[in-house]
Amino acid sequence: MSLAVMQKDGLHVEGVALTEVAARFGTPCYVYSRAALTAAYAAYRDALQAHGLADRSLICYAVKANSNLAILNVFARLGAGFDIVSGGELARVIAAGGAADKVVFSGVGKSRVEMRAALEAGIHCFNVESASELAQLSEVAGSVGRRAPVSLRVNPDVDARTHPYISTGLKSAKFGVAFGEAFDLYRRAAALPHIAVKGIDCHIGSQLLDPAPAAEAADKVLALVDRLAAAGIALEHIDLGGGMGIQYRADEPAPTASAYLAPMLAKLEGRREQLVFEPGRSLVGNAGLLLTHVAVLKPGEEKHFAVVDAAMNDLMRPALYDAWHEIVPVSATKVGAGGTAVDTPMNYEIVGPVCESGDFLGHDRVLTLNEGDLLAILSAGAYGMAMASNYNSRPRAAEVMIDGNDIHLIRRREMVPELFALESVLP
Numbered sequence: 001m002s003l004a005v006m007q008k009d010g011l012h013v014e015g016v017a018l019t020e021v022a023a024r025f026g027t028p029c030y031v032y033s034r035a036a037l038t039a040a041y042a043a044y045r046d047a048l049q050a051h052g053l054a055d056r057s058l059i060c061y062a063v064k065a066n067s068n069l070a071i072l073n074v075f076a077r078l079g080a081g082f083d084i085v086s087g088g089e090l091a092r093v094i095a096a097g098g099a100a101d102k103v104v105f106s107g108v109g110k111s112r113v114e115m116r117a118a119l120e121a122g123i124h125c126f127n128v129e130s131a132s133e134l135a136q137l138s139e140v141a142g143s144v145g146r147r148a149p150v151s152l153r154v155n156p157d158v159d160a161r162t163h164p165y166i167s168t169g170l171k172s173a174k175f176g177v178a179f180g181e182a183f184d185l186y187r188r189a190a191a192l193p194h195i196a197v198k199g200i201d202c203h204i205g206s207q208l209l210d211p212a213p214a215a216e217a218a219d220k221v222l223a224l225v226d227r228l229a230a231a232g233i234a235l236e237h238i239d240l241g242g243g244m245g246i247q248y249r250a251d252e253p254a255p256t257a258s259a260y261l262a263p264m265l266a267k268l269e270g271r272r273e274q275l276v277f278e279p280g281r282s283l284v285g286n287a288g289l290l291l292t293h294v295a296v297l298k299p300g301e302e303k304h305f306a307v308v309d310a311a312m313n314d315l316m317r318p319a320l321y322d323a324w325h326e327i328v329p330v331s332a333t334k335v336g337a338g339g340t341a342v343d344t345p346m347n348y349e350i351v352g353p354v355c356e357s358g359d360f361l362g363h364d365r366v367l368t369l370n371e372g373d374l375l376a377i378l379s380a381g382a383y384g385m386a387m388a389s390n391y392n393s394r395p396r397a398a399e400v401m402i403d404g405n406d407i408h409l410i411r412r413r414e415m416v417p418e419l420f421a422l423e424s425v426l427p
């Protein structure tokens, strides 16, 4: 939320005016701050340090939240590992300079091709989500003459109390091995020749603001670790997933990393296992914003619409989850068409040009707007560009990263011919 700071010439990110970014790279454009990425990582690390756990912890950034190579590279330089969910993400991590031996591989449907690639790269661990996956992984590992390092992702049946689409820890979810079946599956895994049992994993959901469910999940996981140890299966690491929520609205009481993690970390002090965490959103969400211009103002009888040049294909969260993003003007002063100051706030629906009624970026926003105004849609660093599509044959936005006074283009805007370059017509 605090990424952009208002100065006389409008909003700045670090030392750069957002009007300059828009002038150089056009809109829509995602803007990230290296300092904000670094600070979010440091907050996580410091929370672990406060419990004496930093030295034996591995923070694996969840790549799916934002997979741009420059973002991955910033985290790789800070010493992070990575949580991946596909072979494509593994290739990105390696291309960005990430260390394969700090990668954990999650996901319910890993293909054999992806398993082989990850084995050959030498990843830290597979987070296995079912008995069938375990059997397939053992076969693939045998065929390449390796033993696959494995955690079982257990489903602790804890209600994360978040949006149903991003709640993953209930019995009814497709994720993980049912808690009651995990012990037996560990025994079978330990007997498989091409499987090396290494750890345990759980991830109960995303955008969690209350620390209690994660602490409750940790309790259940630790009890299972101790039961396994008593049965002769000693685990080397405990992976407690990601999911820490961020502040999207100024009036939303989001916890700091240290407050959110404290109840869970208190349970881990004094243990000997390596600890793995998989934060995604909390490392990038508030380090990015989406810049957009007001294209058309359309006053109506019931509602006033502000049509902007960003749309649901650029930022899908409002349409997908009814998510709320703060939308703020970039310029400090308002000047109307005739050069006169315009200062009549109105209640707007902020919508994109896509042909869907679900294409909105914000409802009921009281703003003073003119056509051509530049707006910043805040907290857009996570699950923004990563979920972007070419729906309506719209080229995907440019992405820039600000580092002090420097602006780096980290993904150029797509060009229209690229959108159909892979297609062909019938002979």
Ligand SMILES: *Cc1c(COP(=O)(O)O)cnc(C)c1O
Pocket: 062, 064, 065, 083, 085, 106, 107, 203, 205, 206, 207, 241, 242, 243, 244, 278, 279, 280, 281, 282
């Ligand atoms: C998405 C995901 C994460 C990251 O979740 P955030 O809410 O972005 O922190 C971590 N682990 C797994 C297995 C995931 O699927």
